[in-house]
Amino acid sequence: MQELADPCLGWVRLWLKADDNKPRKLRHSLDGVRRVLTFGGAYSNHIRAVAAAGRERDIETIGVIRGEEHLPLNPSLAYAAACGMRLTYLDRAAYRRKDTPEVLDRLRERWGAVTILPEGGSNAAAVRGCAELPGEIAQPYDVICCPVGTGGTLAGLSAGLAEGRRAIGFAVLKGAGFLEGEVARLQREAYGRVLDNWELQLGYHFGGYARTTPALRAFADERGLERIYVAKMLWGVLDLVRQGAFAPGTRIVAVVTGQPSIPVASWAA
Ligand SMILES: Cc1ncc(COP(=O)(O)O)c(C=O)c1O
Numbered sequence: 362m363q364e365l366a367d368p369c370l371g372w373v374r375l376w377l378k379a380d381d382n383k384p385r386k387l388r389h390s391l392d393g394v395r396r397v398l399t400f401g402g403a404y405s406n407h408i409r410a411v412a413a414a415g416r417e418r419d420i421e422t423i424g425v426i427r428g429e430e431h432l433p434l435n436p437s438l439a440y441a442a443a444c445g446m447r448l449t450y451l452d453r454a455a456y457r458r459k460d461t462p463e464v465l466d467r468l469r470e471r472w473g474a475v476t477i478l479p480e481g482g483s484n485a486a487a488v489r490g491c492a493e494l495p496g497e498i499a500q501p502y503d504v505i506c507c508p509v510g511t512g513g514t515l516a517g518l519s520a521g522l523a524e525g526r527r528a529i530g531f532a533v534l535k536g537a538g539f540l541e542g543e544v545a546r547l548q549r550e551a552y553g554r555v556l557d558n559w560e561l562q563l564g565y566h567f568g569g570y571a572r573t574t575p576a577l578r579a580f581a582d583e584r585g586l587e588r589i590y591v592a593k594m595l596w597g598v599l600d601l602v603r604q605g606a607f608a609p610g611t612r613i614v615a616v617v618t619g620q621p622s623i624p625v626a627s628w629a630a
Pocket of ligand 1: 481508515619
């Protein structure tokens with residue numbers, strides 16, 4: 362854990378906890394699985410993580426990629442292929458229907474008996490994996506923050522919190538109101554109930570998934586932050602601090618999912 366010394370923080374204290382959510386999400390999802398099929402875009406972190414976990418745990422992996430095949434493979438897909446993942450492609454229209462029985466049946470026909478993981482890997486097992494993180498943070502804190510793509514990480518962090526603590530998720534997609542329902546659905550699936558200790562911030566998407574603005578780009582580049590998830594969350598946290606959303610003395614932990622560490626020194630400068 363690294364503490365940030367940003368003058369904007371005032372009396373609020375903010376620590377960064379670098380923790381890759383992908384392996385956590387897969388930790389229980391792949392138990393007992395022999396062959397897994399999952400979905401993602403051509404630069405999907407989830408596709409890479411499934412491919413790596415498959416290699417490590419000797420599980421056959423199939424990646425269903427949105428769009429057309431482009432050769433040579435980009436570094437992300439080349440890595441997945443090098444891990445032994447078999448890649449197949451769905452055009453964008455079919456990809457949008459990837460959760461329908463029609464598309465799933467077609468994939469099952471082609472690939473045989475497979476366990477299917479949703480895009481982003483968010484299911485009840487993934488939520489239970491992410492719920493293990495809050496208990497691993499030894500120091501006291503009041504609020505835990507994370508970026509939100511599909512909602513599994515937030516659903517899990519919230520579920521793992523001790524009494525009195527709360528979780529705030531920062532959606533990186535535009536029009537992500539549906540994620541309220543998704544986080545609730547995932548908690549219901551994992552635990553049979555929805556917790557009331559979390560909230561979603563929908564105003565820090567900067568135009569949508571993987572979109573950015575000159576201001577966000579500058580914020581990220583000056584501090585060495587990954588732009589798609591980490592910079593949006595940290596911008597959001599600092600903005601809420603500036604708005605006075607946290608009482609003086611509040612101790613916040615921001616989970617940095619998208620990069621192994623943050624050069625904190627560059628931040629203070
Ligand atoms: C680096 C990173 N951070 C955060 C998330 C968001 O996690 P979730 O999809 O569980 O909301 C993702 C997406 O999987 C991610 O790749």
